[in-house]
Amino acid sequence: MALMVYDTRSREKRELRTIEDGRVRMYVCGITPYTPSHLGHARCYLAFDVVHRWLEASGYDVDYVQNFTDIDDKILAISDAEGVDYSEVANRNIADFYEVMDAMNVLRADSYPRVTETIPEIIDMVSTLIDKGHAYIGDDGVYFEIDTAPEKFGQLTGQTLEMVRAGAGGRVGDTGSGKRDHRDFALWKLAKPGEPSWDSPWGAGRPGWHIECSAMSLKHFGEQFDIHGGGHDLRFPHHEAEIFQSECCTGREPVVGYWMHNGFVNIDGEKMSKSLDNFWTVSEAFERHHPLSLRYALLSVPYRNPIDLTPEFIADAGSHYGRLVSAYGASLSADGESGADLVGASERFTAAMDDDFNTRAAIIEIQGVVSSGAGTDVAVWLESHAGDALGLLPSRDEVLATLAETISAKEEVAAAVEALLAERETAREGGDWTRADEIRDELTTIGVVVEDGPDGPTWHLA
């Protein structure tokens, strides 16, 4: 079956056909590093990590580019407040980004270009747009003139020029004093006194928000590429602005084959936001949840749907994750095969992922295999599906090490536990349930779980 990808522009799932056979050029809008990464970022980059992994599993050579917007108003606001250079703010939040994404098994993209390293290409592109009559120089910067390509408007959101004129009318005054029309957007912003700036033909300044992505994708991929991803909120104006810039600059369309947008994260049914005080950074979330258990939760819903992270939802994902890892551990130490129907599971897993990366359905197949029993075949299956494709497994070495630790921890207390259990068995044989339960409670408090089976009691560490 073919790999189907939902494209925001055509509003349908379409079979993936790339510009070059066997190769996918994928660009995903990266973060503006003015704060540590939050759960919304995690969801986005996890979603595209799965896209990345599955495309590779499907035999594509993926060229994955993700930018950092390392100069921006909000970064400047923070650097001003702290009295440090903007690059310090950007760098520490980029370091945080790498740290938390690595912990969640997010594979690195092939390239992480920064705005501040792409200035010459941006200036070239703005110059071309001016030369071609699509941009003009205003009092405070260079602007793209929407009216020079009105037919490109609304490709991702269905809005018309008139609608935006009506809707945003009240807010025009706030921004861009040099604009001829409020729908025009900045390509180059002239620096205010004291702001970091780069020289340009139009004066010292810095790039507008949208132009970087057009310049970077052109630089890395050329005039057209296959997949452009980002958060749902970026469709307008950011991604529509990119269509204007790229296509008007090169004259080639469409610049992007498939536009992919991930849904948002809610906390307890409400939008996650700083003002609602339910805002979680990823590293805060790590204090309560294992990074991969969080990954499990965030992949439990298909990427386009909104996801509501209630405590129950996260706890559920946590217990599934625990089961997955112990099933993997048990399978690594198993001697024989489980005899489970792994062929059927593989087929359904592939069908799920081929259907616009439906991780929910794919995870259900994993859960099925997890509960089918341990076996060497299961270990291999889990490694390729839960591990390689979805990134949900810790490394084999890590799992084996944990297993070894557990065994040695068990050995340390084994003698004491066995003695208590023997005493408990005596009590049970004599019908002294009070004493038997007392011993079991004692063991529970020291972290030992006792389970009575048909062949007598077994125990393990909690």
Place this chain on the structure above:
RNA sequence: GCACGGGUGGCAGAGCAGCUAUGCAAUGGACUGCAGAUCCAUGGACCCGGGUGCAAAUCCCGGCCCGUGCUCCA
């Protein structure tokens, strides 16, 4: 207000005209002194109101609700 997406059992999520998934949870049973684990089984849904069909969760119309966007938020 306008645009786009969505409203399916307790939760997540397929299906997108007939065969009424699936996973977790729940319930019942087996096993247990009890608990747990395990096994077997079961019930339960299609936002509301109209319409078109032999047949609608699925198509059409009208509501309602939720999310996102409408100038720099993934």
